[in-house]
Amino acid sequence: MQTSNHINESFIACRSVSKFFGTFKALDDVTIDIKQGEIVCIVGPSGSGKSTFLRVLNALETIDNGEIIINKVRLPGDQKDVEEVRREVGMVFQQFNLFEHMSIRENVTFAPRVSRAVATKDADELAETLLKRVGIIEQIEKYPNHLSGGQQQRVAIARALAMKPQAMLFDEPTSALDPEMVVEVLDVMRELAHSGMTMIIVTHEMGFAKEAASRMLFMSAGKFLVDMSTEQFFCDRDHPELRRFMSNIL
């Protein structure tokens, strides 16, 4: 029962996870634990495997080696396991990926109704609460095309939250936004972080990471080269690759 003890400690546990795209090694023997309530920001050069890491946690990519245990469910697993993981782990995409043919209300209420069997009335109430929280309740009957990028991304966050997940993954949530819209999305994420949600965020927003994250990961060539508390991370200037990366983006 050693392992089950171990599982209880961390909400997400990756053991020697590798992922190949053809011959390209996107994730190289990644082993990492993430606990409930942690706010983890992942930084690193493009193509280093950050997005792939998030996608693997949501079973959007299969893994070629190793195992991932999320909330006591093991991946790779069968369809049931995959759906179980996805219900507990929400995902926010760079391109929002709202359902264009559904109103904002439908976007937020749809998944809880069909994946969680929530009654329409309850789903509606939850959607209204969440949309108030992200500040777009006035737009509830509109379609995604009516909304700005920042508003769409906030709806996408509300949509993921409507599933009442235990953790949220953010894959460069502000990279597709105009600069003036970045703030409104980061504000929502900051508020979410304060609420105690477990969050894993791939981002280039160092200012946000510095104030919101509890833990920083630096990824390069499919490996986590640096894994530190946020305070340490922003003082550390010893790691040559990290130093080069930071000097390029700051």
Place this chain on the structure above:
Amino acid sequence: MSKYSFPVIVALVLGVVAYFLNWELLLSLDFSVVWEYRVVLLKGLMVTLALTACAAVAGLVCGTMLAIASQTNFAPLRWLVIAFVEIWRNTPLLVQLIWIHFALPLVTGINTTALESGVIGITLQAAAYFTEIVRAGIESVPKGQWEAAYSLALPARIRWTRVILPPAIRTMIPPLVNLTISFFKGTAILSILHVSELMTVTNRISNVTFKPVELFSAIALIYFVVGIVMSKATLRLEYVLQNRER
């Protein structure tokens, strides 16, 4: 080029055309035959429309199922779909119809009436073409929509019916209607089996009244009017759908 050159050219062309026309026949045309046989012609048109509807509906249903089947990871099923589509798309409808009506009964021992053969032929061919359109429509749905559906743990059936197919169908509407119009016109080929659709009926009337010019001109006009109504109605539908979401 003087400003009169265009009217002069038009007048010349019309003059040449007029010279070669058979005025004697044209002046003796009597379109009352069309009115006289209106009920029979109308019945023929109904059969034509029913065949078109059959091709469109059955074709769309089969086509959608085949298109979804073509997206599976199970290779033999994919090959089967591809084989079906390619065979029906790359042989003439005329050959298919004659094969179904005259060769198939010999092979299987099951006799089909002309109407049954016609329906089978046009439906299967429609299914093959519709499969390709539906497949292209499905592939036009951005990858992000799939991923959003996956990440929200939507069940496969809901993912298809509520997330992927609605936008896919939107992009499919114009090619689907074009194809339906093609099949509407294609039903005329079924007259080879004497399926009592508009073309067959007109042929019969023409054989007893000896008025081919009046009759075939009239049904050409009927085909044209129905075809153009269908395509204009779709433009309208597209416009309405677009405005609903913008």
